[in-house]
Amino acid sequence: xxxxxxxxxxxxxxxxxxxxxxxxxxxxxxxxxxxxxxxxxxxxxxxxxxxxxxxxxxxxxxxxxxxxxxxxxxxxxxxxxxxxxxxxxxxxxxxxxxxxxxxxxxxxxxxxxxxxxxxxxxxxxxxxxxxxxxxxxxxxxxxxxxxxxxxxxxxxxxxxxxxxxxxxxxxxxxxxxxxxxxxxxxxxxxxxxxxxxxxxxxxxxxxxxxxxxxxxxxxxxxxxxxxxxxxxxxxxxxxxxxxxxxxxxxxxxxxxxxxxxxxxxxxxxxxxxxxxxxxxxxxxxxxxxxxxxxxxxxxxxxxxxxxxxxxxx
Amino acid sequence: xxxxxxxxxxxxxxxxxxxxxxxxxxxxxxxxxxxxxxxxxxxxxxxxxxxxxxxxxxxxxxxxxxxxxxxxxxxxxxxxxxxxxxxxxxxxxxxxxxxxxxxxxxxxxxxxxxxxxxxxxxxxxxxxxxxxxxxxxxxxxxxxxxxxxxxxxxxxxxxxxxxxxxxxxxxxxxxxxxxxxxxxxxxxxxxxxxxxxxxxxxxxx
Numbered sequence: 001x002x003x004x005x006x007x008x009x010x011x012x013x014x015x016x017x018x019x020x021x022x023x024x025x026x027x028x029x030x031x032x033x034x035x036x037x038x039x040x041x042x043x044x045x046x047x048x049x050x051x052x053x054x055x056x057x058x059x060x061x062x063x064x065x066x067x068x069x070x071x072x073x074x075x076x077x078x079x080x081x082x083x084x085x086x087x088x089x090x091x092x093x094x095x096x097x098x099x100x101x102x103x104x105x106x107x108x109x110x111x112x113x114x115x116x117x118x119x120x121x122x123x124x125x126x127x128x129x130x131x132x133x134x135x136x137x138x139x140x141x142x143x144x145x146x147x148x149x150x151x152x153x154x155x156x157x158x159x160x161x162x163x164x165x166x167x168x169x170x171x172x173x174x175x176x177x178x179x180x181x182x183x184x185x186x187x188x189x190x191x192x193x194x195x196x197x198x199x200x201x202x203x204x205x206x207x208x209x210x211x212x213x214x215x216x217x218x219x220x221x222x223x224x225x226x227x228x229x230x231x232x233x234x235x236x237x238x239x240x241x242x243x244x245x246x247x248x249x250x251x252x253x254x255x256x257x258x259x260x261x262x263x264x265x266x267x268x269x270x271x272x273x274x275x276x277x278x279x280x281x282x283x284x285x286x287x288x289x290x291x292x293x294x295x296x297x298x299x300x301x302x303x304x305x306x307x308x309x310x311x312x313x
Numbered sequence: 314x315x316x317x318x319x320x321x322x323x324x325x326x327x328x329x330x331x332x333x334x335x336x337x338x339x340x341x342x343x344x345x346x347x348x349x350x351x352x353x354x355x356x357x358x359x360x361x362x363x364x365x366x367x368x369x370x371x372x373x374x375x376x377x378x379x380x381x382x383x384x385x386x387x388x389x390x391x392x393x394x395x396x397x398x399x400x401x402x403x404x405x406x407x408x409x410x411x412x413x414x415x416x417x418x419x420x421x422x423x424x425x426x427x428x429x430x431x432x433x434x435x436x437x438x439x440x441x442x443x444x445x446x447x448x449x450x451x452x453x454x455x456x457x458x459x460x461x462x463x464x465x466x467x468x469x470x471x472x473x474x475x476x477x478x479x480x481x482x483x484x485x486x487x488x489x490x491x492x493x494x495x496x497x498x499x500x501x502x503x504x505x506x507x508x509x510x511x512x513x514x515x516x517x518x
């Protein structure tokens with residue numbers, strides 16, 4: 001990672017310190033800010049933007065990092081998660097990056113954060129008015145898997161011609177007996193634009209509907225920004241006889257006992273032992289701190305998370 | 314076309330451009346995400362006569378060499394034009410249909426004016442003009458009820474100084490969503506953003 005040290009610059013004058021505040025130059029931030037406002041004015045529409053080289057490779061969250069850099073200010077409290085977890089390499093690196101270049105406070109607490117950058121999850125705890133979710137998006141075009149030509153998909157969005165998407169869902173049903181998509185499940189925004197919710201599990205799709213927070217999506221490699229304003233209708237595509245369903249589990253979280261969160265399966269050995277744990281690490285830790293316990297409470301994995309959290313602090 | 318630049322009379326922009334434009338943008342982000350919400354921005358600015366603080370803050374925050382700005386004729390050729398060129402380096406245009414941003418005073422609105430701005434392209438609706446309208450205030454005019462994305466139930470505003478045809482002509486333009494203009498109403502240091510998705514009615518209708 002670049003920008004982990006040598007940025008203290010003790011001799012820099014206060015105004016000089018802010019010359020390259022939040023890594024991006026001012027002209028780039030203005031360009032991204034204009035794109036964000038247009039994205040909010042046309043919910044679900046992918047606004048092209050001049051994505052910059054970032055100090056991480058494409059696929060590591062360059063779109064989300066650029067969005068965050070364009071909106072963040074020193075009063076913000078920043079949380080970054082990767083597949084729900086605050087303590088994974090990518091999340092820790094990006095959080096440190098913004099603590100360094102933007103002088104922001106960081107947190108793992110969902111309710112404390114003003115900006116939550118996420119790779120592929122929406123936190124379990126409901127978002128609040130005034131919060132901003134920033135999603136890192138690998139492929140912003142929901143129709144790309146069906147139609148490789150950008151000129152064609154752009155025309156399909158222009159004329160709201162989404163028959164191909166429904167055919168694809170129908171083929172799913174005829175092949176598997178159900179709509180098999182589990183992540184990046186396509187949604188209709190305010191009954192106009194088809195949108196990819198980035199590969200969040202479809203478990204999280206209903207959380208976007210009439211959500212009080214601002215949802216911003218950034219795809220760095222594909223150079224697109226799109227947004228869902230607060231209190232906007234978000235409908236997961238389905239059929240009358242095959243209604244939209246989210247994932248569900250027979251198990252509860254092995255550590256905290258939650259039966260309402262998105263669970264990851266963790267393989268424990270080569271003897272077939274496994275456990276299910278909350279993908280949202282803060283939600284799980286918070287529940288355990290409040291005394292909730294799952295069937296494998298006290299397992300060594302729970303302590304690993306605690307140790308990392310202590311070291312971070 | 315270029316007004317001579319008189320540095321002695323040039324009014325300042327943001328005192329801390331990086332910090333101030335970030336906080337102004339966050340106000341614009343809140344305003345645009347939640348239409349009808351009145352936000353404060355540009356309070357510390359002393360813009361040239363003809364431009365109010367909120368409109369000045371919008372331009373300092375969003376305009377640069379990549380954005381074509383249309384100024385209404387009353388603002389051209391004088392202190393506003395010099396100030397804008399000096400602080401943002403934005404190119405100015407006489408053709409409203411090419412403008413990324415248009416700046417005008419509500420008193421000089423004429424019927425049919427709004428349809429002259431860029432309404433966006435079917436494939437690139439983001440090219441539509443953002444119309445910055447300066448009004449006397451946001452609370453003593455006829456009450457309006459707002460609905461649409463960003464608004465939980467309904468929002469109410471009461472901007473003063475807008476002719477009645479403004480709302481009917483805007484409604485006609487945004488009826489063909491994804492086409493349409495996005496409006497920012499600016500009064501002193503207060504701003505309300507009305508993106509094209511917002512549905513507006515006079516209260517009581």
